[in-house]
Amino acid sequence: MVTVRTPRASSRDDILRVFAEHVARKGYSDTSLSEIATVLGLSKGTIVHHFGNKERMLHEVHSAYYERRFAEAEFIHRELDDPLTQLAAIVYALLAAHRDDRAATIAFLREFVRYAEGGGLSEELRGRRIEYRDMVVAIIERGVAGGVFHSSDPGLSALHIFGMCNYAWTWYRPEGAKSIEEIATFFASDVLLGLCGARSESLTDVDEAISTAIATVIRTPNRLPPEPPAAS
Amino acid sequence: MVTVRTPRASSRDDILRVFAEHVARKGYSDTSLSEIATVLGLSKGTIVHHFGNKERMLHEVHSAYYERRFAEAEFIHRELDDPLTQLAAIVYALLAAHRDDRAATIAFLREFVRYAEGGGLSEELRGRRIEYRDMVVAIIERGVAGGVFHSSDPGLSALHIFGMCNYAWTWYRPEGAKSIEEIATFFASDVLLGLCGARSESLTDVDEAISTAIATVIRTPNRLPPEPPAAS
């Protein structure tokens, strides 16, 4: 095979993209550098040249994933002001990532436990995880303080939400019957009605909050476009 | 080290136990047979002698895990009759496994996606997963039919519950401040109040259902005892 190399155009991004796809499909340990090199028509040495080692590649995938989630979250925080809508937006954003940022999302959710305990590059990513969680906890606490939410433990409420959303990669399929918007609406009203105490007047509030939340998250700057349905 | 080998006592169970612990801690691919052999003072050949290959060991761990969950679930079904209490019991059972059946639970939740797509030993385990899900869906549907629950999509409600519970291994620590009973009570009332429409009169119903559920699950025959708090 003749390699046609566009001058000055590094394969860095391609490598990272294919790497994330493989990690998503087979997990980190079962992803081999030689396989990725073969897919891209590169040599294994090139990959090492760009990233140093395999661990740093995973770190970079995870780091970029966090970057996107934080950008989203900060946009949500900036554009929306009531906790109800903010929380709905977080739920939708986390679920939309399953469709629009699929490879990185699955690669992250499959492998982030690697950073649970110390060692190597884990400090930074562990910090980011705590940061994100605290942000959601803060939203819930603001809701509680404002009398909108009722939760005896905002930390557990947040873990409830994260579990509900972050487990979706194990069952969600883009080609499935339910759209992400339907799923997010269902999940968000589930938890929001619970948090609101589900007084009947809050029903319309929740519906409205979810609509606004979805519309807002979609407007996130530099947002990855929804992935087209798989051709195969 | 001198190996004291009790005659006729096969190491099968020990091997499987240590294997599950290692898979829980490091994942399937990063668990090596030689390491397990060393820990137990055996040779690698012995492990292969008992199980044939590594894949079958994982299969057996997962299979045994399902066995225990189904035994629990069937006991719940037998002892309890209203969907409210049954669902609370399922939530508690899934969470209690994180403490009382810890290694197998984490090993399962880390690795069950391996069986998502076809190949090898996956058919049976995939079937069991569907079976378990359908059972929970059936409970919700019975609740809906009886007017106790309100859910426009029992399938999604079940996925909500599974996500909430099955994500716990990523954050739950036995030595943590919250007990499994507290967590389960919090999570169960979250979803049950949502499903009940959270009319105020259902609040006491839900509390009572959860208490009954916990008391019942604990009585499950052949239940593994709660693991003692780690000494180290």
Place this chain on the structure above:
DNA sequence: ATTCGCCTACCGGACGAACGGTCAGTGTAA
């Protein structure tokens, strides 16, 4: 305009380690 050195992407073979798995053989209880 040509030459030069430098930077960087990339090659591709070699490496040592570790892996899962094989197999002929051993010792002991039944």
Place this chain on the structure above:
DNA sequence: TTACACTGACCGTTCGTCCGGTAGGCGAAT
């Protein structure tokens, strides 16, 4: 004598990593 848990040397493969070398674009010096 049979049955079986178990050994330990061994095999083929694959892994991540290393490294000397090549090629081409580019800015500076000539």
